[in-house]
Amino acid sequence: EAGVAQSPRYKIIEKRQSVAFWCNPISGHATLYWYQQILGQGPKLLIQFQNNGVVDDSQLPKDRFSAERLKGVDSTLKIQPAKLEDSAVYLCASTQDRGKTQYFGPGTRLLVL
């Protein structure tokens, strides 16, 4: 079974630039999560999708972050414009159903200069 795929693996941008991350969950997994993990901290949930609908985006900084999962499969997370404090690893996870084990992708490491 293929795991959760994310790209790019690394990204370096200057502040105020825009960036987008892509996630392809495990086939058949209805629930998809985006997490932000700042160095030295545990991951923080940014947004949770159930199929193509948003379940929880209460911790998503909506003035600059956006995410979509148009067809209920792949998802993109965008930051526009980026700030220095957005430097982090962005993790995507998926699960077959709510409450089940989450499978994590390798993450995208973002550095904002």
Added chain:
Amino acid sequence: KNEVEQSPQNLTAQEGEFITINCSYSVGISALHWLQQHPGGGIVSLFMLSSGKKKHGRLIATINIQEKHSSLHITASHPRDSAVYICAVGAGWETSGSRLTFGEGTQLTVNP
């Protein structure tokens, strides 16, 4: 005070030692997860448990719901076990589905 607290924050051990990492939480949960994160950011789910004890190879996870405490044990530790171990708790289904609250992680280093 964080909803999920892990101890210790850092742990250094010699190869072969028995290791215990602790997790305490203050919220009602439907399940607790132990995750392993290697350098580079990738996270691997080790266990999901809601009661009792689970074992996988040299890893053992226990949970005490009444005391709101879980432990992750590694027997016969090996340098390849060096990683960050993260405890995460899932809230009740009736409130926020499977949203996880994460601990800060425990950095484990096993020396040969």
